[in-house]
Amino acid sequence: MSIKLLSTSKCFGGEIRRYSHQSDTLSCEMKFHVYVPPKSDKKPSILYFLGGLTCTDENFIQKGGAPQYAANCNIFLVCPDSSPRGVPAGEEDCWSGPGAGAGYYLNASNEKYKKHYNMYDYITKELYTLISTEFKDLTNTEKQSIFGHSMGGMGALNIFFKNSNLYKSISAFSPISNPINCEWASKALKSYLGDDQSKLEEYDPTFVLKSYSGPKVDLLVDIGTADEFFNDLKVDKLKEVNNQNINLTLRHQDGYNHGYFYVSTFMKDHIEFHSKYLN
Numbered sequence: 001m002s003i004k005l006l007s008t009s010k011c012f013g014g015e016i017r018r019y020s021h022q023s024d025t026l027s028c029e030m031k032f033h034v035y036v037p038p039k040s041d042k043k044p045s046i047l048y049f050l051g052g053l054t055c056t057d058e059n060f061i062q063k064g065g066a067p068q069y070a071a072n073c074n075i076f077l078v079c080p081d082s083s084p085r086g087v088p089a090g091e092e093d094c095w096s097g098p099g100a101g102a103g104y105y106l107n108a109s110n111e112k113y114k115k116h117y118n119m120y121d122y123i124t125k126e127l128y129t130l131i132s133t134e135f136k137d138l139t140n141t142e143k144q145s146i147f148g149h150s151m152g153g154m155g156a157l158n159i160f161f162k163n164s165n166l167y168k169s170i171s172a173f174s175p176i177s178n179p180i181n182c183e184w185a186s187k188a189l190k191s192y193l194g195d196d197q198s199k200l201e202e203y204d205p206t207f208v209l210k211s212y213s214g215p216k217v218d219l220l221v222d223i224g225t226a227d228e229f230f231n232d233l234k235v236d237k238l239k240e241v242n243n244q245n246i247n248l249t250l251r252h253q254d255g256y257n258h259g260y261f262y263v264s265t266f267m268k269d270h271i272e273f274h275s276k277y278l279n
Helices: 059-063 067-073 119-134 151-162 183-193 197-201 205-210 235-240 260-265 267-278
Strands: 004-011 014-023 028-036 045-050 075-080 144-149 170-173 217-224 246-253
Touching (some): 014 067, 014 119, 028 059, 028 119, 059 260, 067 267, 075 119, 075 267, 119 151, 151 170, 151 217, 170 267, 205 235, 217 235, 217 267, 260 267
Parallel strands (some): 045 075, 144 170, 170 217, 217 246
């Protein structure tokens, strides 16, 4: 496994780097960004951010406002793409998927998509191993966490609560929380997975959180009250999960919408939340 450095930019005393690599899991070339915080006496812990629909690996690192807080908290950020790129299936499809920019962080079983659309395994296995191997001298690979926005918030929730042994903490901005009951998200999931309800539930956070039986976990979730997708995201469904092993803090942020102005406003809270478990 090898990675190619594409660019570097100094930022808040550290460095933003963009890399590419050939993904065996997705059968295509993938790009990702990292933020390397300023040198410290202690190796930085690792925090993954999963982007939302239509996003590439560039959106969050450029717009999310995270590097300054990652620098302060000695956190190494990892920002992958949200889907395979340059593959035959899906490039022509709409913003909500299935297709490019709409990988939903799942493993597709539909014949049309299963060769390339395996973002769940890419994040939890291939990229996790790549980061832990390629950056082992720079980071504390024993401490890793995950968060995300919108589709990426959905992905982060599903990934954490199925793999809590890999990650120390979890948070989300405006996650798609009950995709089975969201018209456009349900359409995408069925395109990837078929109509089998049990397969769809495997990637629906309301069902995944209900079945979680691991150690007690604190979960921070934000959503703006002016979010144009508020009714589709069904974030309040997370309150109905009522799992005694999950301590949910759900914050409704007055007047904020779905975009990165909102995300960047509350980024400090989320980075500092993860820092409690990573440092």
